[in-house]
Amino acid sequence: MTETSSPLKYLGQPIERIEDATLLRGAAAYTDDIPVPVGTLHAAILRSPHAHAEITSIDVAAAEKQPGVHAVLTGQDIKELTEPFLIVLRVPLDQWSLAVDRVRFVGEAVAVVIADDRYLAEDALDHIEVKYNPIEAIIGTMDAAQEDAVLVHPAAGTNVVSRRDFSYGEPEKAFAEADRIIENTIDYPRNSQTPLEGFVVVANYLPGEESYDILSNFQGPFTVHPVMSKALRCKGSQLRMRSPAYSGGGFGVKQAIFPYVVLMCVASRKVGRPIKWVEDRLEHLTAAIAAPNRVIEAKAAVMNDGKIIGLHFEQWDDYGAYLRPPMPGPLYRQHGIMTGAYDVPNMTIINNLVMTNKTPSGMVRGFGGPQIYYGLERLIHTIAVELGLDPLDVIKKNLIPADAFPYRAAAGALIGSGDYQQALEISENEGKLAELKKHRDDMRAEGKLYGIGYAAVVEPAQSNMGYLSTINTVEERKKAGPKGGNVAIATVNIDPLGTVSVTADSIPQGQGHATVLAQIVADEMGLTPEDIIVNMERDTQRDPWSIATGNYSSRFSSSTVVSAQMAAKRVRAKLADIAAQTLNVPAEDVEFAGGQVFAKGNPENTLRFSRVAGTTHWSPGELPADMAPGITETATWSPPELEPPNDKDQINTSLTYGFVFDICGLEVDKVTGEVRIDKYVTMHDSGNILNPLLADGQVYGAFGWGLGIALSEEFVYSEDGSFLSGTFADYLCPTAPEVPEPQILHMVTPEPFTPLGAKGIGEGNVMSTPVCVANAVSDAIGIRDLQLPLSPSKLMSLIDDDEPAAPKSIADAKPATSKPKSGRGLSGSGQAIVPVPPTEVWDTLLDPVKLAAVIPGCHELDLVGENSYTADISIGVGAVKGRFQAHVKLSDLHPPDSVILGGGMTGPLGSSSGGGRVTLTAVDGGTRVDYDYEVEITGKVAAIGGRMLDGASRVLVDQFFKRLIAQIEGGDANAGDAAGSWWSRLLKFLGAG
Amino acid sequence: MPQLNQETKHKINFTLNGKAVSGYTEPRTLLSDFLRQEMALMGVHVSCEHGVCGSCTVQIDGKAVRSCLTFAVQVEGRAVDTVESLADENGELSDLQIAFRKHHGLQCGYCTPGILMSVEAFLEINPKPNEDEIREMLSGHICRCTGYTGMVKAIQDVVETR
Structure with a gap:
C-alpha cells in the first residue's frame, strides 16, 4: 500500500465545532443523563468532620432502618472486600475507598448509604452515629516536615515520605564562582479548576462473570485502571470502564474519581443491585482533589550582568492525607524542564514529598507547572530587582539561544524547536510594550500603584509515562524495569x-x-x-x-x-x-x-x-x-523520544515543549487593594495549530483560570484542619467582569518530534498567568514576598498607605471576631433585659424541662449528672440543617448571679466546642443578663456557612432570650417567634427558623 | 400559601416550553431535579446547588431563575422555559445559539444552557447592552472553560444583528 495525502483543506482552519449543535440544544448526554439499568439504587456518603481522628465506633443500625435504605457500608466492609490502593512508593500509606479506623482529612468518606433515591439516602446519613477520638491535625506543610511533627501515617514513621536529591552539571562550582546568590522562597496555595459537573459513577456488579460494569466520567490516565482492579481483586478485563462522549469539564480533576469507582463497585456487589452516585458541590470542593500546595526555596547563582550560571530548588510538595495514584506526578512532571526557558547547565533539585491532614492532592491543569514557574519566574524578577536590572533584560540574557534547538536541558528535557528571542520581539512590538511602560510612568506620576510583569514559560505536553519513576533511585528502577513512552x-x-x-x-x-x-x-x-x-x-x-x-x-x-x-x-x-x-x-x-x-x-x-x-x-x-x-x-x-530516565537521572519528561511569553500591566487600587488588569499580552509558540478557534479557546480558558489562581482561588484550612471553602461563595471563581480579554499572539516553530508538528497549548497560561500577574503586582507595590491568591484584603495589608476611615456605622458595630486557628472561631458578647427577678431567670436556666423549651430547635434535654445535660438539637445555617447531640456542663455556679457553661455539639454537619459565662444582675424592671461566648466550629458548617455564622449565632442567641422571656412570662416559648416578625423572616432566611 | 404535606406527592400543573404539562412531586423536590428526572429535560444542569454558578438557570414567566433554589411545587400555574425551547420547531438553532458556536462561546457546554436562558431574559429587558453590562449580567454565571471572551463576543454579535 502506498501512503499519499490530499493537500490540507480543513486541518489548520478555524472550523466551528461539530459538538456544539448538540451541546447548545441541551441535548448532550453527560454521565448523569445516561439511562441506568433497571433497579439502580442511589448512594450518599457520610464524611468526616475532623481533620484527624480515630474512629472509635460506627453505629449504622438506626440508619439501616430508615425508609428506602438497602444497606450501609463502612470501612470494615471495604477492608474485607478490597485491597489498599497501590502507590508508587514502598512506604506504608494504606488507603481504601472508605476510612479504616482513622480519618485523616475533613471530608474523608466514612460510610455510604444505599437507598431507593438520593433524597432518602441523604436522610439516612443523619442516623449514622460515628464516635471519633480527635487527634491533633497537622496542616502546615513545613510544620509537617519537622522531625517531631504529629504523623499523618504513623506506620510511615515520617511525614516526609520521599526525599530525593538530584544534581546536574556542576552546581557547587557555579554557586562558588557566582558574583551573587539570590534567593526567593514561595508558598504556592491549594486550588483546583473545579469542573462544573461533579463526579458521577454508575457501578454494576455482574455475578455471572464476576465483573464490574462502570459508567463514569473518569478522564484517565488509565494507569489508574490497574490500581482499581487490584483493589477490587479482579482481572483488568473484569473491570469494564465506560466513559461517555461528553463531560462537564475535567481539567485533570476527574482522574480523582477512582476511589469512588471502587467504593460503588463494592456497594453494588454487596447489595446486588446497580448503584449510582452523583457528587455534590460541597463534596467536590471539600474532598475531591486539590493541586498540591508547594513551598519552593529557589536560589540562583548569578553574575552581576544578570547571567544565571546555576540554579537550586528545594521543594516541599504537599500531597495531603493520602498519596493517590498518579501522585506525586506534579512534583516530577516538570522535572526535565526545571530550568524553564533558560540555558542553565548547572542545577540541584531536592524534592520532598510531604503528607498533611488535608484533602489528597491530585491532577489539576498545569500539573506542577504553576508551582514551579511561580518559583522560577518570581526568582527571575527578584534577580532583576536585586541587581537593579530590567526583568526583561534578565530574561533575555538567559534564554536558550535560537540556534541551540533541538536543545537538551540540564535535567533531560529535549526541546525540539523554538525561537524565544523572536517570540519576545513580537510580543514587545505587537503588545506595544514601549507604550505600556510610558503608561506606567504616567500612572505612577499620578500616584497610582501601577506595575508591569513578565513570564517566560516552556509548556510541556504529552507526558512520558516513565517520568514518575524518576522518584525511585537508579537501582530501584533497574529492578522494576524501564518505563517510558505514551x-x-x-x-x-x-x-x-x-x-x-x-x-x-x-x-x-x-x-x-x-x-x-x-x-x-x-x-x-x-x-x-x-x-x-x-x-x-x-x-x-x-x-x-x-x-x-x-x-x-x-x-x-x-x-x-x-x-x-x-x-x-x-x-x-x-x-x-x-x-x-x-x-x-x-x-x-x-x-x-x-x-x-x-x-x-x-x-x-x-x-x-x-x-x-x-x-x-x-x-x-x-x-x-x-x-x-x-x-x-x-x-x-508512541514517540521514541520518550525514553525512560537514564542513569544520571535525566528524563525527557514530555514529548513537546511549547513556549509562552506574557506581559501584564495592572493597577493595584490603593483604597480597596483590588487588582485591575489593564493589559495582558500572551504569546504562544505551540508549533502547528490544528484549529486556531479551538487553540485560542484553550488560551482564553487557561488565562481565565490563571487569573483565578492569581487573585481569588484558594482552598483555605484553619490550623486545626477545618476546611473553610465549601461553596462557590467561599471558593471564588472569576466571573466575566473579572476576566478581561487578553491579546493573544502566535508564532510557529513546528515540533519535529510529532508528525503533525503541533505542541500543547492547553496549560501554558495556567503556568504563566499567575506568576506574570504576581510579578506585575510586585512591580506595582514594591514588595517581594507575595503569596497567592492576591486578594484585596491581602494586598491591603501589604500596601503601606493610610487607610481611609471606615464609615461610622461599620466602625461602631462589634462583630464577632473570627479566629482562623480553630475551624470557624466565633466569639461574641451581649446583654438582654428579662422582666423578672434574677432568681426566676436562674430557676428557668437550671430546670431541664423549661430549658429545653427555651433552646431553639431542642427536641430533648436530659439531665445526665449534676449540672450536666445532653440534648438533641436541630440547628441550621444557610440551606444546611442538621441534628446535633449536644452536651452541656454548668460550672462555677453562683446562684442566682452567675454560671459558666461549657460543652459541645456533634452531628453529621460538624462539631463545635466552646463555652461562655452568663451573669444575672438585678436592675429596674427585672434582670440584666450579660453573656459572652467563644465557640469553635468544624466540619460541614465551617466549610459552607462561614459568611453566615456570625449573623446566625447572634440570631440564635437573641432567639434564646426571646424564648426565655416568653417562657417566664407565659409558658409558651414559641411566642417569641410570632409569624411574620422580622426575626422570624430572618431566621427562615438563615435556615435557622 | 397552602399547607403541603411533606410525605405525600402533590400534583402540579404548569406550562413547560409552551406545552401544558402536569406531574407529581414531593414538596421538598427541587425544580432542577423535577425537570431532569420527571420531565426528562437533561439540558437543565446541576452544578453548585446553592445558587452561585447559574448552570441550572431556567425561565419562570420569562424571568431567569435558579431551578436549584426553587421547589417544583412553586411552579404551579406558571410558565417554565428551558434551553430545549430555544431551537425552533424544525430544530434550527436560534441566532444566539449559532453565535455561541461561531465565537466558540462554549467548551464543555455544562454552563451553557443556563447562560443562554439568562441572556435571553436579559435581552428582553435590555436589548442593546454595552460590553460592561453584558459582563455584569454574565457575572451571575460561572464558566470554568472559556474565560468568557467567546460568549461576550457571541452576545455582542446577537445584540448587533437582532
Whole structure:
C-alpha cells in the first residue's frame, strides 16, 4: 500500500465545532443523563468532620432502618472486600475507598448509604452515629516536615515520605564562582479548576462473570485502571470502564474519581443491585482533589550582568492525607524542564514529598507547572530587582539561544524547536510594550500603584509515562524495569454506504477533540468534517486502550491526532489500491476530493468515495489479491523520544515543549487593594495549530483560570484542619467582569518530534498567568514576598498607605471576631433585659424541662449528672440543617448571679466546642443578663456557612432570650417567634427558623 | 400559601416550553431535579446547588431563575422555559445559539444552557447592552472553560444583528 495525502483543506482552519449543535440544544448526554439499568439504587456518603481522628465506633443500625435504605457500608466492609490502593512508593500509606479506623482529612468518606433515591439516602446519613477520638491535625506543610511533627501515617514513621536529591552539571562550582546568590522562597496555595459537573459513577456488579460494569466520567490516565482492579481483586478485563462522549469539564480533576469507582463497585456487589452516585458541590470542593500546595526555596547563582550560571530548588510538595495514584506526578512532571526557558547547565533539585491532614492532592491543569514557574519566574524578577536590572533584560540574557534547538536541558528535557528571542520581539512590538511602560510612568506620576510583569514559560505536553519513576533511585528502577513512552490509539472505520466514523482514546472534557479528528480524517478522505462521525466514548472491554489513554498533559494535539491520521492514511491507501484497479492507474496516482476518488490529472476518470468503500463490504472477492476484507484501521503510536530516565537521572519528561511569553500591566487600587488588569499580552509558540478557534479557546480558558489562581482561588484550612471553602461563595471563581480579554499572539516553530508538528497549548497560561500577574503586582507595590491568591484584603495589608476611615456605622458595630486557628472561631458578647427577678431567670436556666423549651430547635434535654445535660438539637445555617447531640456542663455556679457553661455539639454537619459565662444582675424592671461566648466550629458548617455564622449565632442567641422571656412570662416559648416578625423572616432566611 | 404535606406527592400543573404539562412531586423536590428526572429535560444542569454558578438557570414567566433554589411545587400555574425551547420547531438553532458556536462561546457546554436562558431574559429587558453590562449580567454565571471572551463576543454579535 502506498501512503499519499490530499493537500490540507480543513486541518489548520478555524472550523466551528461539530459538538456544539448538540451541546447548545441541551441535548448532550453527560454521565448523569445516561439511562441506568433497571433497579439502580442511589448512594450518599457520610464524611468526616475532623481533620484527624480515630474512629472509635460506627453505629449504622438506626440508619439501616430508615425508609428506602438497602444497606450501609463502612470501612470494615471495604477492608474485607478490597485491597489498599497501590502507590508508587514502598512506604506504608494504606488507603481504601472508605476510612479504616482513622480519618485523616475533613471530608474523608466514612460510610455510604444505599437507598431507593438520593433524597432518602441523604436522610439516612443523619442516623449514622460515628464516635471519633480527635487527634491533633497537622496542616502546615513545613510544620509537617519537622522531625517531631504529629504523623499523618504513623506506620510511615515520617511525614516526609520521599526525599530525593538530584544534581546536574556542576552546581557547587557555579554557586562558588557566582558574583551573587539570590534567593526567593514561595508558598504556592491549594486550588483546583473545579469542573462544573461533579463526579458521577454508575457501578454494576455482574455475578455471572464476576465483573464490574462502570459508567463514569473518569478522564484517565488509565494507569489508574490497574490500581482499581487490584483493589477490587479482579482481572483488568473484569473491570469494564465506560466513559461517555461528553463531560462537564475535567481539567485533570476527574482522574480523582477512582476511589469512588471502587467504593460503588463494592456497594453494588454487596447489595446486588446497580448503584449510582452523583457528587455534590460541597463534596467536590471539600474532598475531591486539590493541586498540591508547594513551598519552593529557589536560589540562583548569578553574575552581576544578570547571567544565571546555576540554579537550586528545594521543594516541599504537599500531597495531603493520602498519596493517590498518579501522585506525586506534579512534583516530577516538570522535572526535565526545571530550568524553564533558560540555558542553565548547572542545577540541584531536592524534592520532598510531604503528607498533611488535608484533602489528597491530585491532577489539576498545569500539573506542577504553576508551582514551579511561580518559583522560577518570581526568582527571575527578584534577580532583576536585586541587581537593579530590567526583568526583561534578565530574561533575555538567559534564554536558550535560537540556534541551540533541538536543545537538551540540564535535567533531560529535549526541546525540539523554538525561537524565544523572536517570540519576545513580537510580543514587545505587537503588545506595544514601549507604550505600556510610558503608561506606567504616567500612572505612577499620578500616584497610582501601577506595575508591569513578565513570564517566560516552556509548556510541556504529552507526558512520558516513565517520568514518575524518576522518584525511585537508579537501582530501584533497574529492578522494576524501564518505563517510558505514551501510546496513542485511534480507529477509522467506513460503513457500507461509505460514511466514515472515528473513535480515539483522548476522553475529551470539552476541548473539541471530535472536531479536530473530523478535520484530520476529512482531509485524508477528500470529504468534509460534517461527513465524519466521531464518537468519543470509550469502553475498556470493547475499544483498544493503553495505560496512556485519557485526557491529561495536553497529549491530544501531539499524540492522539497522530494515531488518527495514521489510521486514516491506511484506510486511504487501501481505498486507493481498490480504486486503482477500476481507474486503471497506479495507486499513487489516485486522488481524493469532493467525495470522489479519481485519477491524478484526469478528474473525469472517477469513482464515488462511497462506491469504493462499499466494495470492501459487498464484494470482498473483487479486492486486490492479498488485501484483507473490510475497511477499518486502528493505528497506535508512541514517540521514541520518550525514553525512560537514564542513569544520571535525566528524563525527557514530555514529548513537546511549547513556549509562552506574557506581559501584564495592572493597577493595584490603593483604597480597596483590588487588582485591575489593564493589559495582558500572551504569546504562544505551540508549533502547528490544528484549529486556531479551538487553540485560542484553550488560551482564553487557561488565562481565565490563571487569573483565578492569581487573585481569588484558594482552598483555605484553619490550623486545626477545618476546611473553610465549601461553596462557590467561599471558593471564588472569576466571573466575566473579572476576566478581561487578553491579546493573544502566535508564532510557529513546528515540533519535529510529532508528525503533525503541533505542541500543547492547553496549560501554558495556567503556568504563566499567575506568576506574570504576581510579578506585575510586585512591580506595582514594591514588595517581594507575595503569596497567592492576591486578594484585596491581602494586598491591603501589604500596601503601606493610610487607610481611609471606615464609615461610622461599620466602625461602631462589634462583630464577632473570627479566629482562623480553630475551624470557624466565633466569639461574641451581649446583654438582654428579662422582666423578672434574677432568681426566676436562674430557676428557668437550671430546670431541664423549661430549658429545653427555651433552646431553639431542642427536641430533648436530659439531665445526665449534676449540672450536666445532653440534648438533641436541630440547628441550621444557610440551606444546611442538621441534628446535633449536644452536651452541656454548668460550672462555677453562683446562684442566682452567675454560671459558666461549657460543652459541645456533634452531628453529621460538624462539631463545635466552646463555652461562655452568663451573669444575672438585678436592675429596674427585672434582670440584666450579660453573656459572652467563644465557640469553635468544624466540619460541614465551617466549610459552607462561614459568611453566615456570625449573623446566625447572634440570631440564635437573641432567639434564646426571646424564648426565655416568653417562657417566664407565659409558658409558651414559641411566642417569641410570632409569624411574620422580622426575626422570624430572618431566621427562615438563615435556615435557622 | 397552602399547607403541603411533606410525605405525600402533590400534583402540579404548569406550562413547560409552551406545552401544558402536569406531574407529581414531593414538596421538598427541587425544580432542577423535577425537570431532569420527571420531565426528562437533561439540558437543565446541576452544578453548585446553592445558587452561585447559574448552570441550572431556567425561565419562570420569562424571568431567569435558579431551578436549584426553587421547589417544583412553586411552579404551579406558571410558565417554565428551558434551553430545549430555544431551537425552533424544525430544530434550527436560534441566532444566539449559532453565535455561541461561531465565537466558540462554549467548551464543555455544562454552563451553557443556563447562560443562554439568562441572556435571553436579559435581552428582553435590555436589548442593546454595552460590553460592561453584558459582563455584569454574565457575572451571575460561572464558566470554568472559556474565560468568557467567546460568549461576550457571541452576545455582542446577537445584540448587533437582532
